[in-house]
Amino acid sequence: MGIFDLPICAIVTGANRGFGRELCFVISSELPANSTLVLLGRNRDALESEKKELASKTPSINILIFHNFECNRLDTQSLLQFFNDHDNLFKDLSSLLLVHNAGSVGDPSQSCVDLGLPQVTDYMNINFNSMVATNSIVLNKFASCKHKTVINLSSLLALQPSKSLSLYCSCKAARDMFFKILAIEQPLCRVLSYAPGPMETAMFNQIRNESFDDELKKMFQDMVPVNMTDSAKKLMALLKEDRFTSGDHVDYFDF
Ligand SMILES: NC(=O)c1ccc[n+]([C@@H]2O[C@H](COP(=O)([O-])OP(=O)(O)OC[C@H]3O[C@@H](n4cnc5c(N)ncnc54)[C@H](OP(=O)(O)O)[C@@H]3O)[C@@H](O)[C@H]2O)c1
Numbered sequence: 001m002g003i004f005d006l007p008i009c010a011i012v013t014g015a016n017r018g019f020g021r022e023l024c025f026v027i028s029s030e031l032p033a034n035s036t037l038v039l040l041g042r043n044r045d046a047l048e049s050e051k052k053e054l055a056s057k058t059p060s061i062n063i064l065i066f067h068n069f070e071c072n073r074l075d076t077q078s079l080l081q082f083f084n085d086h087d088n089l090f091k092d093l094s095s096l097l098l099v100h101n102a103g104s105v106g107d108p109s110q111s112c113v114d115l116g117l118p119q120v121t122d123y124m125n126i127n128f129n130s131m132v133a134t135n136s137i138v139l140n141k142f143a144s145c146k147h148k149t150v151i152n153l154s155s156l157l158a159l160q161p162s163k164s165l166s167l168y169c170s171c172k173a174a175r176d177m178f179f180k181i182l183a184i185e186q187p188l189c190r191v192l193s194y195a196p197g198p199m200e201t202a203m204f205n206q207i208r209n210e211s212f213d214d215e216l217k218k219m220f221q222d223m224v225p226v227n228m229t230d231s232a233k234k235l236m237a238l239l240k241e242d243r244f245t246s247g248d249h250v251d252y253f254d255f
Contacts, residue, residue, distance in 0.1 A: 003149060003239050007034040008095035011138060013069060013131075014102025015039035016046035018201035019153070019228055023099060024054060026232035033060035036089045040069040040079075040102070040134075062089055071102055071130035072122060076137060083141045095147040097239075098138050100131050100175075103153060105203045106167040108211040120167065127171045132178065139189070148186075149239060152179045154193035154249055163213040176249050183247025190246050194235050197226035197252035226252055 010027050014020040016039070028037055037054065041047050044067040051063045066082045068075055083090070104126050107119070135150065142148060157165060158172035176193045183191040198204060198220075208220035231252050244250055 001147075003095065003097065003147065003242065004030045004032060006095055007032050007036075007093055008097055008147075009036045009038065009090055009093045009142065009145075010097040010099070011038040011040065012099045012101055013040045013134060016041040016043045016050060018203065019196060019199055019232070020099075020101040021050060022228040023101060023232045023235070024050065025057070026229065026236060027097070027099075028054050028058045028061060028063075030236055031058065031061045034062070036062040036064060036086075036093065038064045038066065040066045042067060042070045064089070069102070071126040073125065074130040074133055076133050079134065080137050080141070083137070090142070094145060095149075096138070096142040096145045097149045097151070098135070099151040099153070100135065101151075101153045102131075103127050103203070105165065105206050108164040108207050108213075108216075111164065111212060112166045115167070123167045124171065127167075128174055128178075131175065135182070139186070148189040150179065150182065150189060150191045151235070151239075152176065152191070152193040154195045156195050156251060158193070158195070158249065162216060164211040164216055165207070180247040187246070190242070190244075192238065192244055192246070193249040194238070195249065195251040196228075196231040196235070198223055199228045199231060200225040201228070 008031060010031065012020050012024050015024050024039060031037060039047050047065045047067050051065055054063050064086060068078050106123050152175050154176055155172045157169045158176045161169055179191050179193050208217060211217045234252055238244060238250060
């Protein structure tokens with residue numbers, strides 16, 4: 001049975017802009033009627049207008065917004081309450097797709113030795129700690145779901161060091177390892193770390209404009225970015241083919 005053959009609950013973090021937003025449109029086009037798409041973010045206006053646009057394109061699915069998804073200081077109680085409040089929409093669904101997309105790049109003008117405890121703590125809260133907590137809340141909430149798939153938005157930079165991106169690279173590597181362990185602990189859950197390729201988003205522009213490393217800046221200035229829709233569709237193709245080894249890191253350019 002394919003991932004989108006039966007109604008499913010799909011949850012995307014950082015859904016309001018960049019790749020997360022694009023992914024919501026591509027996922028919604030795959031969802032069978034009576035599925036539920038949950039947008040997690042902290043920009044209420046952007047989420048509301050995205051919901052409107054999604055609803056006009058895919059009226060047969062339910063779309064929910066949680067607009068209190070502030071990763072610096074995640075309110076886990078209100079996130080759990082939100083899922084409990086919508087139990088009626090989830091209780092009959094046998095499949096879950098959770099996409100951990102939200103993320104930040106840190107300050108690329110700083111080198112390893114510029115970093116102090118407040119920056120590291122803040123960065124890890126946004127990109128690791130809140131992600132782990134969200135993952136636990138959702139997987140426990142949907143524990144009885146028969147088919148569960150978890151996607152970690154990873155990067156080539158999880159594997160490859162880059163000057164000026166020490167926290168970004170280190171955190172992406174840590175996330176990849178976390179999801180490898182989730183895959184072995186939860187053999188019934190399909191887990192994938194997907195590196196979407198370089199895409200022209202706010203994050204991409206921040207590296208291109210603000211890195212202290214001129215070589216990296218030049219590399220980003222000369223780079224031909226990947227089209228976001230193409231990358232989102234490649235991820236959908238990977239999920240539908242379902243041939244990846246759970247826990248693996250797969251790159252847009254791998255296939
Ligand atoms: N773009 C690339 O070239 C590229 C390449 C490889 C991997 N990726 C990965 O793809 C994912 C999406 O990146 P993107 O390029 O789409 O970046 P983006 O345009 O900068 O979007 C980042 C998303 O994360 C959310 N976010 C950031 N900080 C947050 C916080 N403190 N609390 C809650 N939400 C927060 C943003 O929400 P707000 O609008 O509220 O800030 C936004 O929705 C990331 O995990 C990134 O590492 C991107």
